Amino acid sequence: MKKMMFMAMMMAMTITANAMSYSAAKNEALFLSDKMAYELNLSVSQYEAVYEINLDYMMSVSGRHDVFGRAWDRRNADLQYVLTVHQYNQYVGLSYFYRPLSWKNGRWALNVYSHYSNKNHFYKARPKTYASYKGKGHDKHINAQPSLHGSTRGNPAALQNTPRPDKKDNRLAQQGSSRGNQGSHYRGR
Numbered sequence: 001m002k003k004m005m006f007m008a009m010m011m012a013m014t015i016t017a018n019a020m021s022y023s024a025a026k027n028e029a030l031f032l033s034d035k036m037a038y039e040l041n042l043s044v045s046q047y048e049a050v051y052e053i054n055l056d057y058m059m060s061v062s063g064r065h066d067v068f069g070r071a072w073d074r075r076n077a078d079l080q081y082v083l084t085v086h087q088y089n090q091y092v093g094l095s096y097f098y099r100p101l102s103w104k105n106g107r108w109a110l111n112v113y114s115h116y117s118n119k120n121h122f123y124k125a126r127p128k129t130y131a132s133y134k135g136k137g138h139d140k141h142i143n144a145q146p147s148l149h150g151s152t153r154g155n156p157a158a159l160q161n162t163p164r165p166d167k168k169d170n171r172l173a174q175q176g177s178s179r180g181n182q183g184s185h186y187r188g189r
Contacts, residue, residue, distance in 0.1 A: 020108060022135075025058035028110050030130060031119065032100055035112050038123040039094065040087045051127040052135075053078045054100070059135045064103035 020028070033051040036042065042050060053075055060071035076098075080088050091097050096111040103109070113119070 019062040020058055022059065024108075025055060025135070026130075028108075029055035029058050030126060031116075031122075032097070032110060032112050033127070034122045034124050035116055036091070036097055039097075040083065040090055042083075042087070046082055046087075047124060048127045048129055049082045050079065052129060052133055053082070055133065055135050058101075061101060067101045067103060068099070 029051055033047065033054050036050055036054075037047040056078075057071050057075040060074075061067060061069075066072075079091060083091060096115050100111055101108060102111055
C-alpha cells in the first residue's frame with residue numbers, strides 16, 4: 001500500500017513538473033499571439049481574443065500528451081470562430097501557429113521561435129487583457145465558462161458535439177483591415 005501511494009505521489013509530482021507555469025504560459029501566449037496578429041493581420045478585438053485563447057491553451061497543457069489533445073482541439077475551434085475563413089486557412093497552413101507547442105529534449109518548445117528568433121521583438125502593444133486575464137480553461141472551479149463557439153470549456157464532450165459556427169456569422173471577425181479582410185459583426189464576449 002505504501003509503495004502504491006509513493007508511486008501515485010511521484011506520478012503527480014512528475015505531471016506537475018511538466019505543466020507550464022502561469023508566468024511562462026502568459027509570456028509564451030503573448031509572443032505567439034503577437035506574431036499571429038502580425039501575420040494574420042488581426043483586428044484589435046481578434047488580437048485580444050487570440051491572446052486569451054492561446055493563454056487558455058498553454059495553461060491547459062500539463063504534459064507532452066496534452067499538446068495535441070482536447071485543449072488543442074478547443075483552441076482550434078475557438079480560433080475558427082474568431083478568425084475569418086481566409087485568416088483561419090492561413091493559420092492552418094503555418095505549422096508554427098497551428099501546432100504551437102512541441103516537446104523536445106524533455107522540455108516545452110514554442111515552435112514559433114523557429115520562425116521568429118528574437119524573443120524581445122513585438123509588433124503590437126500588449127493586449128488590454130494581458131494584465132487582468134488569468135485564464136479560464138485551466139481552473140476546474142471556473143472552467144464551465146462557455147467557449148467562444150458555444151461549447152462548454154469544462155466539458156470536452158460538449159466540444160465534440162457542438163457544430164462549428166457558420167463563417168458568415170463570425171462573431172469576432174475583423175471590422176475592415178488594411179489588407180482587405182472583411183468579417184462580420186463584433187459582439188464581444
